[in-house]
Amino acid sequence: MYKLDLQPLLFEASRPGRSTAVLPPSDVPDAPLTDLIPAPFLQDAPAPLPELSELDVVRHYTNLSSLNMSIDGNFYPLGSCTMKYNPKRNERLASLPGLGAQHPYQDESTLQGLLAILYGLQQDLAEIAGLDAVSLQPAAGAQGELAALFVAAAYFRDTEPGRRRTQVLIPDSAHGTNPASAHLAGFETVTVKSDSRGLVDLDDFKAKLSDDVAVFMITNPNTVGLFDPQIGEIARLLHDRGALLYLDGANMNAILGVVRPGDMGADLMHYNPHKTFSGPHGGGGPGAGPIAVRAKLAPYLPAPIVGRRDDGTYFLDDDRPRSIGRVRAFFGNTGVLFRAYCYIRSQGPEGLKRIAQHAVLNANYLLSLVKDVYPVPCGPRCMHEFVASCRSLAKDRGIRAMDVGKRLIDYNFHAPTVYFPLIVSEALMIEPTETESRETLEAFAAALIAIAAEDAESLHDAPFTTPVSRLDEVKAAKTPVLRWAP
Amino acid sequence: MAYIANTPEDVRAMLDAVGLDSLDQLFDMVPPEYRLDRPLRIPPALTEFDLTREVGDLLARNEGADRRACFLGAGSYDHFIPAVVDALASRGEFYTAYTPYQPEASQGTLQAVFEYQTLVAQLTGMDVSNASLYDGGSAVTEAVLMALATNRRTGRIVVAGSVHPEYRRILRTYLEHLGPEVVVVPAVGGVVDAKALTAAITPDTAAVVLQQPNFFGGLEDVDALAAAAHAQGASAIVSVDPISLGLLKRPDAYGADVVTAEGQALGNPMSFGGPYLGMLACKAEYLRKLPGRIVGQTTDRNGKRCWVLTLQTREQHIRREKATSNICTNQGLLALRASIYLAAMGPRGLRQAAELSTRKAHYAADALGRAGLPLAFPGPFFKEFTVKCPKDPAAVLKKVGEAGFHGGVALGRWHPEMADHILITVTEKRTKDEIDGLADAYKRALGTV
Numbered sequence: 001m002y003k004l005d006l007q008p009l010l011f012e013a014s015r016p017g018r019s020t021a022v023l024p025p026s027d028v029p030d031a032p033l034t035d036l037i038p039a040p041f042l043q044d045a046p047a048p049l050p051e052l053s054e055l056d057v058v059r060h061y062t063n064l065s066s067l068n069m070s071i072d073g074n075f076y077p078l079g080s081c082t083m084k085y086n087p088k089r090n091e092r093l094a095s096l097p098g099l100g101a102q103h104p105y106q107d108e109s110t111l112q113g114l115l116a117i118l119y120g121l122q123q124d125l126a127e128i129a130g131l132d133a134v135s136l137q138p139a140a141g142a143q144g145e146l147a148a149l150f151v152a153a154a155y156f157r158d159t160e161p162g163r164r165r166t167q168v169l170i171p172d173s174a175h176g177t178n179p180a181s182a183h184l185a186g187f188e189t190v191t192v193k194s195d196s197r198g199l200v201d202l203d204d205f206k207a208k209l210s211d212d213v214a215v216f217m218i219t220n221p222n223t224v225g226l227f228d229p230q231i232g233e234i235a236r237l238l239h240d241r242g243a244l245l246y247l248d249g250a251n252m253n254a255i256l257g258v259v260r261p262g263d264m265g266a267d268l269m270h271y272n273p274h275k276t277f278s279g280p281h282g283g284g285g286p287g288a289g290p291i292a293v294r295a296k297l298a299p300y301l302p303a304p305i306v307g308r309r310d311d312g313t314y315f316l317d318d319d320r321p322r323s324i325g326r327v328r329a330f331f332g333n334t335g336v337l338f339r340a341y342c343y344i345r346s347q348g349p350e351g352l353k354r355i356a357q358h359a360v361l362n363a364n365y366l367l368s369l370v371k372d373v374y375p376v377p378c379g380p381r382c383m384h385e386f387v388a389s390c391r392s393l394a395k396d397r398g399i400r401a402m403d404v405g406k407r408l409i410d411y412n413f414h415a416p417t418v419y420f421p422l423i424v425s426e427a428l429m430i431e432p433t434e435t436e437s438r439e440t441l442e443a444f445a446a447a448l449i450a451i452a453a454e455d456a457e458s459l460h461d462a463p464f465t466t467p468v469s470r471l472d473e474v475k476a477a478k479t480p481v482l483r484w485a486p
Numbered sequence: 487m488a489y490i491a492n493t494p495e496d497v498r499a500m501l502d503a504v505g506l507d508s509l510d511q512l513f514d515m516v517p518p519e520y521r522l523d524r525p526l527r528i529p530p531a532l533t534e535f536d537l538t539r540e541v542g543d544l545l546a547r548n549e550g551a552d553r554r555a556c557f558l559g560a561g562s563y564d565h566f567i568p569a570v571v572d573a574l575a576s577r578g579e580f581y582t583a584y585t586p587y588q589p590e591a592s593q594g595t596l597q598a599v600f601e602y603q604t605l606v607a608q609l610t611g612m613d614v615s616n617a618s619l620y621d622g623g624s625a626v627t628e629a630v631l632m633a634l635a636t637n638r639r640t641g642r643i644v645v646a647g648s649v650h651p652e653y654r655r656i657l658r659t660y661l662e663h664l665g666p667e668v669v670v671v672p673a674v675g676g677v678v679d680a681k682a683l684t685a686a687i688t689p690d691t692a693a694v695v696l697q698q699p700n701f702f703g704g705l706e707d708v709d710a711l712a713a714a715a716h717a718q719g720a721s722a723i724v725s726v727d728p729i730s731l732g733l734l735k736r737p738d739a740y741g742a743d744v745v746t747a748e749g750q751a752l753g754n755p756m757s758f759g760g761p762y763l764g765m766l767a768c769k770a771e772y773l774r775k776l777p778g779r780i781v782g783q784t785t786d787r788n789g790k791r792c793w794v795l796t797l798q799t800r801e802q803h804i805r806r807e808k809a810t811s812n813i814c815t816n817q818g819l820l821a822l823r824a825s826i827y828l829a830a831m832g833p834r835g836l837r838q839a840a841e842l843s844t845r846k847a848h849y850a851a852d853a854l855g856r857a858g859l860p861l862a863f864p865g866p867f868f869k870e871f872t873v874k875c876p877k878d879p880a881a882v883l884k885k886v887g888e889a890g891f892h893g894g895v896a897l898g899r900w901h902p903e904m905a906d907h908i909l910i911t912v913t914e915k916r917t918k919d920e921i922d923g924l925a926d927a928y929k930r931a932l933g934t935v
Contacts, residue, residue, distance in 0.1 A: 006593060006792065010601050011830050019832045022568050026842055027918040028849035033733075033841065035868050041705050043735050046833040047609045057570055057829045065579035072578030078587070085489050086582050089534045094571070097552035098545025100755030105558050105895045106550065107887055113547030114758055124528045139620035139760065140815045142802070153663060180802035182811035184631075186663030216678025227515040231705045258513055264520040265507050274815065278489075279585035283595040284617065284779065284818030286715035286761030293683035302659075318603045322683070329561055329623030329652040329748070340543060346488050348531025357509040358490050364512060365500040381504075392826070409591045417587070437491035438500060461787070466590040468786040476784035477795040480773070482614045483604040 006467055007063050011484045014050035017230060047424050067467050068283070075157045075277070075440050079417035079429025080175070080223060082253050082275035090278065090342040099338055105328040115314035118159050118334070119306040121341045125292055126254075128344075128352070129269055130262025133298035135305055136290045136332040141250060142177040143327055144289025145217070145268030149185035151268065151293060151300040151322040152215050158322070165214035165243070171200055172223060173421045178217045184386045187214060194423050198224040198378035200234065209237060219248040221255065223421040223429070225382035226365065235265025244297075245270060252276040253433070254360055254384035257353030261292075262340070268293040277340035288336035300324055304331065317380045356435035359384040362441060364433050369445035373452045377424055385431035394426050398456040401426040404448065406470065407462035411447040487533070516701060551756065556892040556921040557850075559870050559911025560701065560758060561650055562621060563751040565839060566728060566915050568830045571753040575823045585779070585815070589794040590917060595818070596793035599781040601824045609731045609828070610745040611738025612767035618821040619764030619780035619813065621749025623653040626695060626725050627660045628777045628811060629744045629766055634666060635775040638703065641690025642667045646678035646711075648700035651900035657695075666692065676704040676863025685713040693744075698737075699730060702897075703870030703909065704863055712741035720921040726753050726823075728765065730868050732833075732840030737871040737902040753827025754820050763820035774800065777811030799850035843869035846921060850912045853925035858932050859933075862907050870911045871935035872897065872904075879908050879933045885931035891924050 003392030027460055033042065053385075069076065069374040093099075102114055121347050124133040138144035149168065156165050168182035171192045179189040190208050195201040200218070209216075216238055221227045228234075235245045247261040249267035253276045261269045273279050274287040281287075293301060302325065304318040316331070347355065367376055367386045375386035393399040405428065417429035451459070461469070492500070497509070506512060514522070517565035532540060550556070551801045556564045575581065579594065586592030586599075606615035619625045643655055643661065647670050661668055667707055671683040677700065687694060694715035698708050712722035724742040729751045731737075735838060749763030750756065753798045768776060774797075782796035802809040831839065847869045851861055859873040875882055879896040898905035912921065 006790070007597065009597070011602075011604065011827075019834050020568070020570075020830050022831060023566065023838045023914055026845050028845050028921070031845070031848070033844070036834070036844055037705070037733070037868065040709075041734055041866060043731075043733065043739070046837055047611075047731055047736065049605065049608055049828055049831075049833045049836065051832045051834075054570060054830065057826065061574040061580075061598070062577070062702065062825060064594040065574075065577045068579045068583045068598070068698065069588070069591040070579045070776050071582035076584070080585060081584055083584060086578075087489065089537060089894075090574070093538065093541050093545070095576075096542065096545050097550060099544075100757050101550035101552040102548050102557045102758040103551060103556055103564065103756050103892060104562050105560060106892055107883070110554070110759070110887070113544035116547075117541070118528075123632070125853050127527050130522075131508060139817075140813070142812045142814045143620060143624075146812055152665070174805070175814075176802035176806045176809070177812050177814050179807035180805075180809040183807040183809075184660070184664075184812050229515060229517050231800075232517065232520065238734045252882060258522060259516050259520045260522055261796055263522065269924030273640070278925070280581045280819070281581045281815075282581050282817075282819030283592075283598075283822065284585040284816045285815040285818060290763075307543055312699070326652055326655045327624060327659060328621045328656065328760070330621070330762070330764075333760040334758040335755075335761050342537060345529060345532050345541070346537055349525035349528055350490055352526060352528070354490060357512065357935055358492055360512045361492065361497065361500055361504075361509060364504045364506075364705055368503045368505075372669075383515070405588065406590065409588060414591060415588050420567040435489045435491070438496045456742060463590050467593050468590055468792040469788055471589050471645035471786050471792055471794045472784045473629075473794055473796070475780040476794050477799075480780075481783035482600075482773075482780060482796075483607045484600070 006305055007060060009484050010050045010060060010320040010431060012461060013056055014052060016051055018051045020054035027212060072391050075444055076412050076414040077416050077430045077432050079431040080250060082431060082433055084278055085435040086278050086280040086432040090339040093342055094335055094338055105135065112314055116340060117304050117341050119308055119314050121337055122306055124344050125271060125290055128256065129292035130260030131292040132295040132444055133301060133443055134290055134292045135301040136291035136337050137302040137327060139328050139333050140287040140398050141270055141272040141289045144291045145177055146184055147327045148246060148268045148291045149181060149215065153185060154300040154324050154409060155297050165212055167212045167214065168211055169208055169216040172220065173222050173423050174217060174219055175250060198226050199228045201231055202306060205234065209241060211241060213243045215244045217246040217248060218439050219250055221251045221383040224378040224424060225386040227383055231264045248273065251384060254356055257349060258356050270296060273336055273340035277343045279336045279339045284338050286333050287464040315451035339435050351459060355434050362432040362434060362436055366441045366445060367428065370448050373449050374428065382450055385429060387421065388430060389424055390426035390428060390429045393452055399459055401428050403462060404428060404451050405461040407451045407459055408447060409463040410465045412448060413444055491872045505919055516728045529916045539907045554890050554892050555916060557894050557910050557912060557924060558892045560747055560895045560909055562756050563913055564756060565751045565754050565913045570830050571826045575819060576824050580822060581819055585797060596781050598822050598825060600783065603781060605821060605825055605828045606765055606767050609728060611736040612745050612766045613770040614773055615767040616776050617768055617781060618817040620817060621762040621764045622725060622746060625746035625764035625766050627657045629723045629746050630657060630693055632772055632777060633723060633774045636772050637692045637721060639690050639692040640666050640668055642688055642692050643672045644683065644686045644691055645695040646683060646697065647671055648673040648678045648702060649695055649697040650701045664905045676702045676865055677706050677787050680707060680710060683711060686715055687718045687720055689718055691718055691720040693723050695723045697725040699727060699868040699870065702863065703867040704865045705867060708740040716741065729840050732836035732843060744772060745906065749824045752824035754823050761817055761820055763824055775810050778813050778816055786856050839914050843912060845872060845915055847912035849919045850910060853921055854928060856930040857925040861930055869913060870909060872907050872909050875906050875908050875934055876895055879906060881935045882931045886927045887934060889927035891927055893924060
């Protein structure tokens with residue numbers, strides 16, 4: 001529950017002299033410290049960290065945790081984030097020293113179990129993508145996008161010497177990370193409009209497709225929850241021009257085992273294992289962003305990649321001269337990847353397909369329950385999520401998407417994603433996931449419908465049952481206080 | 487069905503409500519020619535019981551720091567993790583929440599991030615910290631991008647050759663497409679060549695990148711190097727080991743403008759290299775170009791103090807291609823663990839971890855010297871040091887491994903001119919017996935290889 005009062009800050013609870021004894025005294029011969037490290041390198045005074053007893057620390061964080069909504073406590077239909085159940089069995093396995101106590105520079109002979117797991121995950125992700133090669137290195141979806149664009153740039157530099165493709169096409173419904181990644185990879189971003197159905201406007205796409213285009217980044221199913229059936233034609237048009245099709249895998253949950261990105265023409269993609277494969281979101285990470293590519297792009301993948309020798313042993317292949325290099329220091333976000341492996345192993349081929357079926361069933365059922373009160377402009381059907389609009393509620397009654405989201409918290413539900421995607425006004429982006437029950441969906445729909453009938457004036461003050469009421473976000477940005485000071 | 491609640495009755499009723507006859511029809515938006523007409527070729531499903539046994543068996547095959555005394559470092563460290571860190575960070579209310587987009591329902595995460603930002607500022611002496619980045623390596627690159635934007639210079643980045651080679655590799659990967667020239671100044675005698683570094687800093691240099699303690703374990707004359715950067719109006723970016731800040735001078739005291747760190751050592755398991763914690767703190771003038779999430783203090787409608795994600799107009803979901811960075815999901819749970827670690831250790835505990843590591847590392851350097859592996863460089867060091875190995879390091883390390891030790895990191899893979907050098911790391915977890923055993927194992931290995 002998230003009903004407790006706020007806590008004092010760690011620093012306010014600090015009392016000089018309090019501590020928790022953790023480490024033993026030194027067992028090596030004593031020497032004056034300045035004999036070891038010259039005085040100019042040493043600090044004059046310790047960092048002013050807080051001083052607390054162990055129980056102080058335990059109570060502080062236990063009470064803080066009670067101020068959070070979470071999947072374990074609440075329905076959390078945050079669109080685009082795939083807030084599904086995070087299996088406890090994976091957490092227990094991930095806490096074993098066979099994972100946690102492994103150093104990245106250990107000899108490969110001491111890592112064979114872990115490398116077998118990571119190799120298996122590479123194979124599984126390639127098969128699920130319908131693509132040929134996988135790098136597990138990127139630390140998050142956005143870094144996967146960036147790494148894949150680096151791969152594309154390196155590919156074109158090799159295959160089209162003497163010219164440079166300067167543009168990346170991105171639909172206006174895309175996640176913000178797409179244009180940000182394209183910019184960081186040195187490309188100019190060109191926005192492609194959506195049509196009235198919420199799909200790629202094919203005429204606009206054709207008009208903007210030129211020989212300068214390196215990559216088209218598409219999210220399919222897209223952010224309004226629709227599968228774009230034009231994807232085959234889009235891929236053909238791109239490939240005719242020598243360009244590549246990138247698939248943002250944020251919404252893979254909808255199509256696992258049903259349709260594979262490679263089969264519909266994608267050349268490269270990233271996964272979000274913390275979404276699709278149940279890695280906990282951690283209050284804002286860690287994620288992971290493995291990328292899968294066609295064989296012709298494989299030499300450019302970030303290294304190392306796990307390889308398997310004929311004798312069945314595994315090794316880290318870092319001898320890849322055409323690789324783009326690295327995007328993080330060590331192998332990858334192994335802890336997150338490990339959970340993805342456990343999840344895929346728990347599901348098997350039938351289980352993964354069932355995930356897609358039930359994610360889409362739950363979303364469509366919920367859509368059917370709310371659509372009369374909250375119209376779904378890109379309906380009447382959807383994939384794993386849908387975007388309802390409060391436009392008419394706002395116009396007729398003054399109830400905005402923000403009000404609905406805030407009021408849902410009083411009903412013990414986390415709010416959907418609000419005001420995204422930008423192409424739907426007063427958007428409520430709702431993704432129930434496959435792990436929610438029919439009763440939960442019905443209770444949530446009932447809450448949404450009840451809220452639409454509530455007094456608009458009072459809704460502007462919601463939520464009413466939380467530890468704090470609506471926050472002054474303007475003040476936070478105008479006079480930033482970003483740390484405690486005595 | 488694992489993790490799915492819908493019964494066959496539910497499915498029928500729900501399909502009826504939607505107006506469909508079958509689950510397959512849910513996908514009629516997908517043109518049939520793209521649909522997969524066979525099961526995925528992945529291994530069959532395992533029950534919880536079988537998964538636990540099978541994956542547990544695979545993990546049990548690894549021989550990590552739990553089985554062999556670990557003297558490996560180079561950016562990933564086997565420091566002690568107090569039980570409170572695991573106990574508190576494994577609360578579902580923390581780890582199954584997401585980015586605190588709804589502050590009224592996320593004050594726990596928000597306050598924890600605000601406290602993290604404060605702890606990082608206290609540790610580094612900087613004015614502000616963000617909420618975390620991916621890892622210590624990419625944090626260096628983000629710091630460079632921030633300096634490029636803040637200083638409005640695009641000419642050159644000067645990097646000490648004593649910075650972690652993988653951190654430099656990341657920088658090269660990112661900057662290759664953006665234009666600025668990256669000049670690496672080699673290390674001489676285990677520290678960067680100060681004269682050459684100073685000479686490399688031109689008036690259009692945006693930043694100088696240093697590491698303290700550096701990749702070889704040595705301590706750089708950071709005061710002079712930061713002053714050289716400032717003399718040309720460039721930013722001094724320093725990558726630090728956060729544990730060292732229990733003992734070594736704080737970066738503000740030697741003129742760092744931006745401090746980055748790999749925060750893994752603060753209460754996070756080594757976990758084969760990830761997930762880790764990228765720390766980034768800076769002076770106030772960089773704030774508007776700071777990448778990533780930031781939490782700020784404000785008040786609610788009743789005047790109550792509370793916390794919220796702020797300065798979001800820097801970020802990709804608002805600014806799209808004009809954002810200061812493409813980062814979205816960060817390393818929240820690892821930042822939480824780092825905060826709990828620092829709260830549990832306090833100033834004395836952190837000092838103790840740093841001091842014990844220093845003492846044991848120096849004891850180990852002496853012991854290894856006697857065993858035939860002399861220090862490669864004369865300068866001072868913290869918890870890591872480089873030795874010269876008179877015989878082939880790969881063969882020697884293999885023998886040392888067979889004796890039950892993760893003996894060190896051979897440096898030849900990054901520095902061909904150091905093909906006979908090994909980097910040894912000693913944390914507070916290593917006992918005198920283990921260190922003596924390591925020296926003995928090296929001695930015997932040198933005798934037999």
